[in-house]
Amino acid sequence: MTQATSPHAVFPGTFDPFTLGHLDLVRRGVGLFGKLTVAVAQHHSKEHLLAVEERVELARAAVEGIEGVRVERLEGLLVEGVARLGGSVILRGVRSASDLEYERQMALTNRTLAPAIETVLLVPAPELAHVSSTLVRQIARLGGDLTPFVPAPIAERLSSRFRT
Numbered sequence: 438m439t440q441a442t443s444p445h446a447v448f449p450g451t452f453d454p455f456t457l458g459h460l461d462l463v464r465r466g467v468g469l470f471g472k473l474t475v476a477v478a479q480h481h482s483k484e485h486l487l488a489v490e491e492r493v494e495l496a497r498a499a500v501e502g503i504e505g506v507r508v509e510r511l512e513g514l515l516v517e518g519v520a521r522l523g524g525s526v527i528l529r530g531v532r533s534a535s536d537l538e539y540e541r542q543m544a545l546t547n548r549t550l551a552p553a554i555e556t557v558l559l560v561p562a563p564e565l566a567h568v569s570s571t572l573v574r575q576i577a578r579l580g581g582d583l584t585p586f587v588p589a590p591i592a593e594r595l596s597s598r599f600r601t
Contacts (some may be wrong), residue, residue: 439466441557443471443472443586444470444471444472444524444525444526445471445472445473445474445522445524445525445526445528445555445556446466446467446470446472446473446474446521446524446525446528446557447468447473447474447475447476447518447522447524447526447527447528448462448466448470448473448474448475448479448525448527448528448554449476449509449511449518449519449527450475450477450478451477451479451480451483451492451516451570452475452477452481452492452495452496452570453485453486453492453570453574454487454492454573454574454587454595455487455492455496455499455566455587455588455591456557456565456569456570456573456586456587456591457493457543457565457585457586457587457588458530458532458561458562458565458566458569459475459496459499459530460499460500460588461561461562461565461570462528462530462561463475463503463506464503465559466559467503467504467505467506470526471505472505473506473507473528474504474506474507474508474509474522475496475500475506475507475508475517475522476507476508476509476511476518476522476525476561477492477493477508477509477510478486478487478510478511478512478518479512479513480548481496483505486574486598489510490510491594493508493509493510494588495514495561495591495594496508496586498503498588498590498591499536499587499588499590499591503524507592508527509522510511510518514520514550515527515547516547516550516551516554519551519553519554520551521531521556523570524554524556525553525555526554526555526556526557527544527554527555527556527557528544528556528557528559529543529544529556529557529563530550530559530560531558531559531560532561532566532569537558540558541558543556544556544558545570560571568586571584573587573595577595577596577598577599578599580596580599580600583595583596
């Protein structure tokens with residue numbers, strides 16, 4: 438399949454913050470699909486550490502130089518956003534059995550709402566399977582070393598924000 442005929446995948450999330458696990462999925466996703474949009478969302482029931490504009494900026498810094506990848510803000514219903522972005526595939530990561538069950542429910546719901554949009558689930562690299570944005574936020578607040586968990590621009594931003 439050439440890039441011109443490859444499906445366009447959309448990788449949605451809050452990315453609060455964007456982690457090395459996310460970056461792993463971006464690299465593998467663009468390798469599979471040729472074109473990938475990281476879609477940064479505002480979750481209505483979450484209190485975010487970073488404003489959505491800052492999350493978009495940091496995600497762009499993290500994926501800079503990866504051909505075929507762009508970062509956009511996502512608003513509204515996921516399948517409608519995927520369609521607006523020109524996507525035909527939703528890419529999601531699955532780290533655990535509980536992630537799998539949640540993603541299965543979401544995939545079935547999205548299929549009902551938009552049958553033409555497929556959902557593809559990827560398992561992260563083993564060395565990154567434990568990394569979560571929640572873990573990173575906790576380490577940042579406590580002044581720990583973030584470099585094993587997030588790209589350098591994000592580690593720098595979070596470290597400077599929580600430096601005492």
